[in-house]
Amino acid sequence: MATDQSQTENGTHFDFLVIGAGISGIGAAHHLRERWPGRRFAVLEAMDGFGGTWWTHRYPGARSDSDLHTYGYAFKPWMGSAIATADEIRRYLAETIAENGLAPHIRYGHRVLSADWSSQQQRWTLRIARQGHDEVLTLTAGFLWMCAGYYDHGQAYTPTWPGMDSFQGRVVHPQHWPADLDCTGQRVVVVGSGATAATLIPALAEQVAHVTMLQRSPTFFSALPRAHPLEAPLRALDLPAEWTHEILRRAHIARNSEVVRMSFERPEDLRANLIEQARSQLPEGFDVDRHFNPRYRPWQQRVAVVPDGDLFAAIRSGKASVVTDAIECFDATGIRLASGQHLPADVVVTATGFDLQVLGGVPFSVDGAPVDFTQRVTWRGVMLEGLPNLAYVMGYFRSSWTLRLDLVCDLVCRVLGHMQERGHAVVVPTLRSEDAGMARQPWMDPQNFNAGYILRAQHRMFRQGDRDPWRHNLEYQEERSALPAVRPDEDALAYR
Known part of the structure; x- marks a missing residue:
């Protein structure tokens, strides 16, 4: 060469x-x-x-x-x-x-x-x-x-639904978030329940009147602690930074490898584990099977991380909710669902993925x-x-x-x-x-x-x-x- x-x-x-x-x-x-x-x-x-x-x-x-x-x-x-x-x-x-x-x-x-x-x-x-x-x-x-x-x-994936032109609020995609968008006090509907929605909703819940996660079908979520259990003890030992990094790197690799192995060898055990993580952090009586039990096996699609269960905390607070339904159409004030329910919205966020x-x-x-x-x-x-x-x-x-x-x-x-x-x-x-x-x-x-x-x-x-x-x-x-x-x-x- x-x-x-x-x-x-x-x-x-x-x-x-x-x-x-x-x-x-x-x-x-x-x-x-x-x-x-x-x-x-x-x-x-x-x-x-x-x-x-x-x-x-x-x-x-x-x-x-x-x-x-x-x-x-x-x-x-x-x-x-x-x-x-x-x-x-x-x-x-x-x-x-x-x-x-x-x-x-x-x-x-x-x-x-x-x-x-x-x-x-x-x-x-x-x-x-x-x-x-x-x-x-x-x-x-x-x-x-x-x-x-x-x-x-340059181009995000957003489906086209009937009536979108009649909606009087704003429709935005997370990939192209407007710098001038202020959701304070607004009613927000986030369409989708993947990793982006799981990140957005806890952040929005702190400022909006209410945020609804609208999903056609459920997603698996993992509510592990933000820090690995080894992190605090290792930092307390005042080890060289490279040592701490390498130990934590190996620890995360080992934990993730075990989850991936379970997803192939014992998928129903992993399903039960992920659903229990959700159930333990959601309000009593919440319909976990409807909203957090997907049809596919764990890791056949991405398992979205919600560190320290922040998504579930937003739901517990009452500032966020989950609706599992199909969109029939938009109208001037929100979204009408196949069930007949109407979700009022000032802002609709289409967290519907990418191409x-x-x-x-x-x-x-x-x-x-x-x-x-x-x-x-x-x-x-x-x-x-x-x-x-x-x-x-x-x-x-x-x-x-x-x-x-x-x-x-x-x-x-x-x-x-x-x-x-x-x-x-x-x-x-x-x-x-x-x-x-x-x-x-x-x-x-x-x-x-x-x-x-x-x-x-x-x-x-x-x-x-x-x-x-x-x-x-x-x-x-x-x-x-x-x-x-x-x-x-x-x-x-x-x-x-």
Whole structure:
């Protein structure tokens, strides 16, 4: 992967281009700079600032749904509370950027319009739209690393219901929370009951007249304490911060791994445990089975964290309530339900989820031929069949996203190191002779995970095979040993 010096001098060619300055892109940039301090790279971010999810989400109470001892990077100990606010996470990322000298490498307001691979030139050519500029910028790179996450930051998912135009209040989506929205003293209906709703409702309950969580069907919630039981004793020992971080990281991994194991092996025991957590913190006589007992098994969709049971506390206080029903229509003053009930509202928050994107929504082509992702399979959830010199980051559904980021960064850097050692310019995941006729399976098996945003996107996502190394969506407990054991010279990677 030699650098073209003439291109480097005029500032348009890079050894590596990272797309996205969220937690994945910042992590990838750290690894590239640490491993190859003399190589030229840049991080391109479409938005005005770093953070990805944590830049987009500005709604009241925005916080992590995973503990920060595992959501934080392995190379940078997390010093705060296990559950952190969006502001705290952005400060952590700002420290990471500063401590690693990454700021000069990040280019904000750079949205990738297209990416084309040239086999003759052995490089990617990217067309970039820049905020405040009319002309399109062209950059080239020897290796492209897609770290844009998996959902559309620009367009949220909001269903259309009859009568929405007649509603005289405001309808907002958490992904695009208006800076001027003041809910003080308002009647608020939050449509949805996932992680976002579980975060919003306790925060809103402190200021509104009343907030109602309106759900079509129930969600599982976990009401664990905000801090791990080991946290206070460890901090009292005044251990080195790195020790405390590593012990708590391992403790959170062990606890989460046990929950994931139960979700597959003893799902009804886990169901009973989660329902009892809710029942013990809700008012006597509350219909827990109607409102908090989903039809699906635990972790077939995300289990939403409500630290210290804050959602249940809001319900106990009388400032929040739960309604399980279908929306028939909106009218001028609120929402009419299929049961005939009417929910009065001044503000309706559509916490109805998001839309998945394939690799940041960027159109790709190879030698001028458009890439149809539905015809490609993944290589270990890190690269894609037939796409040269391209890697991507996709985290876990049941464990912290960053646990997989750390593993992926290690693997990608080992592949790049192998290329440098052997003098290779190109690496392409390539089906082997024994893979001929291999069944191509959906990006996600709905029996494994069937959240709405997954089912809505299956038709445009890439595929997976029925064998290694063409599978993905594995659990951390499997990959924590499997990915470090992958040899960069395995026969599914073709170098030239």
